[in-house]
Amino acid sequence: NYSGEDSDITWRLYEVFLDRLQEAGQKRSLELFFDIEMPLVKILSKMEFWGVKIDDKYLEKLSRKVQDQIDDLIKKIIKLAGTEFNINSTQQLSEILYKKLGISTQDVKKTKTGMSTAADSLEKLKGVHPIINLIIEYRELTKLQSTYLEALPKLVSGFDGRIHTSYNQTITSTGRLSSSDPNLQNIPVRTDIGSEIRKAFVAEKGKKLLIFDYSQIELRVVASISDDKKMLEAFNSGRDIHTETASAIFDVSAEKVDKDMRRVAKVVNFGIIYGISPYGLAQATEKTPAEASQFISEYFKEYPGIKKYMDDTVSFVNEKGYVETLLGRRRYIPDIQSGVAQIKRAAERMAINMPIQGTAADIMKLAMIEIDKDILQKNPDIKMILQVHDELVFEVDESRIKNYESRIKEVMESIFKLKCPLIVEGKEAENWGEK
Secondary structure, three states: OOOEEEEEHHHHHHHHHHHHHOOOOHHHHHHHHHHHHHHHHOOOOOOOOOEEEEEEHHHHHHHHHHHHHHHHHHHHHHHHOOOOOOOOOOHHHHHHHHHOOOOOOOOOOOOOOOOOHHHHHHHHOOOOHHHHHHHHHHHHHHHHHHHOOOOHHEOOOOOOOEEEEEEEEOOOOOOHHHEEOHHHOOOOOOHHHHHHHHHOOOOOOOOOEEEEEOOOOOHHHHHHOOOOHHHHHHHHOOOOHHHHHHHHHOOHHHOOOOHHHHHHHHHHHHHHHHOOOOOHHHHHHHHHHHHHHHHHHHHHOOHHHHHHHHHHHHHHHHHHHEEEOOOOOOOOHHHOOOOOOOHHHHHHHHHHHHHHHHHHHHHHHHHHHHHHHHOHOOOOEEEEEEEEEOOOEEEEEEEHHOOOHOOOOOOHHHHOOOOOOOEEEEEEEOEEOOO
């Protein structure tokens, strides 16, 4: 009965939605469905079936190491608090921070149980008292410990010693793939502990991993969508976009851009397309709100095409109620009609970001389909085993690895034509976290 109902209702829904997709103005959505989403179903099912090997002994060792760090943080937090308390209790933590230690509650929200100790509240208090940074670090480590280090070994199949995540095509509103049991998208990419966790994902004996990553794909997409001449010129000339931006916002020559300036510029480049506010930018870059506001102002002077894209997109979504990717993936944004300013601003940010993130996701899917058709179906010694963010991971027989490296890179870089080149970085490795 259960599987019969699944099939019956799915078929009925197909007939309903097919009629809608065939309506006027939906031709591109129809093509996206039949040419991208449906061919991808079989590819994802193969990836789920193959899974990825996990080094459980390495995970155990890493878990013990992280637990030692957590225990050390608990001792330091208790010492600074001057009394024993349950760090996981928001009520007790609120008492310690705002009453016992007298930390200012000026920018902190009030909740039913007291002043907020939520992540966004603690972020605002960074540096105010040494205990704040320790609590943030404690929370990050305990979350990683429970979500990955303790959970991953339980998800390893007794049949083949591999983890078989589930890929979801219909969860995100931008078209990006998501995954569950485990959620591979949430392993932090740029932290030391995130890299350590990724090292647990390994190749089978006699095989290696081939890892390919689209370089700055969302920035290349926004340069193309906005047709910003300066950003396109930088990408087409092979110049470093973060150095270019740093040079503009700090008003120095490219040669004088240092590591800290480039770091700030990187946050600005990616933050702008997510609608970052001066306050949010100040938090992320450890600069003052006035400096952050100046950075945003200088950014728009340097890249006026991006400002125009953002303004045009807000006008379009207010008129039409939806936005689209370059390949026709559509997202309706009903909150754009909200009379609540905060909700409307959030809807505007979604509208600006969706065509960028969604186009990058569509390009990745096109690449996966072409690689499967052109390479994987003809060669049983290579398997596509992971797709996370802008990354594809393959498991290949060691002796055959050189056969595929340049071919996969070529497919990924040529699969879709933007106004600037798509660049893919590839490497072979024993594990997913290998630098």
